[in-house]
Amino acid sequence: MDALVSQLFAGLSLGSVLLLAALGLALTFGQMGVINMAHGEFMMAGAYTAFVVQKVVADAGVSLLVSLVIGFLVGGLLGLLLEVTLISRMYHRPLDTLLVTFGVALVLQQLARDVFGAPNVDVRAPAWLSGAVQVLGVGVPRTRLFILALAVLAVVAMALALKLTPLGRRIRATVANRDLAETAGISTRATDRLTFFLGSGVAGVAGVALTLLGSIGPTLGTAYIVDAFLVVVVGGIGQLKGAVIAAFGLGLLQAGIEYSSTASIAKVLVFVIIVAFLQVRPQGLVAVRTRSLA
């Protein structure tokens, strides 16, 4: 029973990290169809933001909260810059966007290496996040619970923003039918930029959260980017719901297989399961019905 509960929490925790990493992608890739390989580097930028903020703000608790806000802005502004300079030119060439943003990712990684040094650095977790809480008889680290809560909060906030705010309505309209949205007076260019700002901003937040789990380095993003994309692919594009189910599903699956074998075997098995799953549902878990010939 204890083993089951602790595996469950391991899976949920992994799922929440995946979700934070994939949430921004669900917006930029899922809604806009842009494959941004630099998304992981935006997370890395968020993580280093937390590192820098901690140098300025001594109190670990305050600096974490400040970092979450500044990390969002840093990630978002990087994304905005990328969208305006490069991606806006290549919306009709999604596969090429992938390669261009990979180039951007390489440059950002090297930049981090030159500025902060190649070795990993640590960000202190605040005192109120140290230690563990007993849940159902199992000790769960508070940092993990914090990230779980943050992921849920981020999803709810984004879902509400998409559903209720005027900006969200504009984003959904542009995704549903770009031409019609434009005819209705929506500036699709401005909407694209804002969507990209939001999606990249969430990556920054995810990066700040990752500093709680261990030391951070220039290649932090590469560790998560592939898994994050897989979450969106499995979840199905165009819906946040899919990404949420996929993130926790893959997290639980990975943790479950890891329990009975090793982490590396689990990774390979999860990949095989994903390919098999796409045999059944090539459009992902939650598919938006269209009449296209896809």
Added chain:
Amino acid sequence: MSALWSNERARLLVGIGAAGLLLFVVAPNVLSDFRLNLLAKFICLAMVAVGIGLAWGRGGMLTLGQGVFFGLGGYLMAMHLKLADAGPDGVPDFMLLYGDGTVPAWWEPMRSPVVTILAILLLPAGLAALLGLAVFKRRVRGAYFAILSQALAAAFVILLIGQQKVTGGTNGLNGFRSFFGFSLADPVNKEMLYYIAAGTLLVMVLTVRLIMRSRYGELLVAVRDQENRVRFLGYDPALVKVLAYTVAALFAAIGGALFAPVVGIISPADVGVVPSIAFLVGVAIGGRATLLGPVIGSLAVSWAETSLSERFPSFWTYFLGGLFILVVAFLPDGLATVGRLRLGRRSSSDEPAGPDTSDEPAPADDEHDEATATAGRTA
């Protein structure tokens, strides 16, 4: 028409002659043993590029996981070399170090040179065919395929590192002493490896040329540009794609198999996500849909990497990233476009597929999906 044919035939012969002269006469005489070995390494990497040119440039499949096939070929060859070095019934040195000193059962077949060569030719290609069938039959394509192929590379590396006892972990497999009975310490045998690699590359380029000129080659380009129309004509686009993907995997595997003895090591650092994408740079720069672009681009990038990264390691990364951004964003057809602009209309006789397909960059799938989707709605 016959004049054009003989002209083209003449061009082909001149091309083969020039390449043969450069590779087999000039290079071995001009370059030192060290440089020649380096060129052999570049040639192995260029083999992957030739395959990518076929799959991505002609077939529109952006494969981000060629490192897997390259690595499979390399590791299979390395397994044989390690076993051969250890002698009959011997155990490779690293297994004594990390493992329990016994050779796992699935290593045993690699003691035989014949089985090894068959495995290199069949296993990676078979895996590609299987994966391709699974993916393309279900019409998973475009970005989805790219991400899946990348995930495959990630999973492969994690598996290699995790199973250190049987794969050597992050160190990979290294320290080969002989290649099918020829000592690798002897420069003459190193030179022989170079000749094998150069000859193989030449054969691969000619194979791709044959494919490009064949009916199948036209079908492949048609699938790249308008998959649904090809389907409506009664073909199965999935099979067309699987074949090109399998050939690309085969080329990558052969490149990897020669890479291991030439360089003396094959490790996860040669086959992971980043090296897999790095294979694409040369292809993109040289011109993805052209015959020689991928080869020349790949050789040039390898050469630039070696000469630049020795002196300015951090500058090289900026340079590589910058190249990616500039070439893909602003020169999607690679530097071959620049040449074509100057040569004017000569390209139209060069490309049997006609200006409509040959002069355009490999467009992404989503574009047509959108086009067909709107067409479906208005109908």
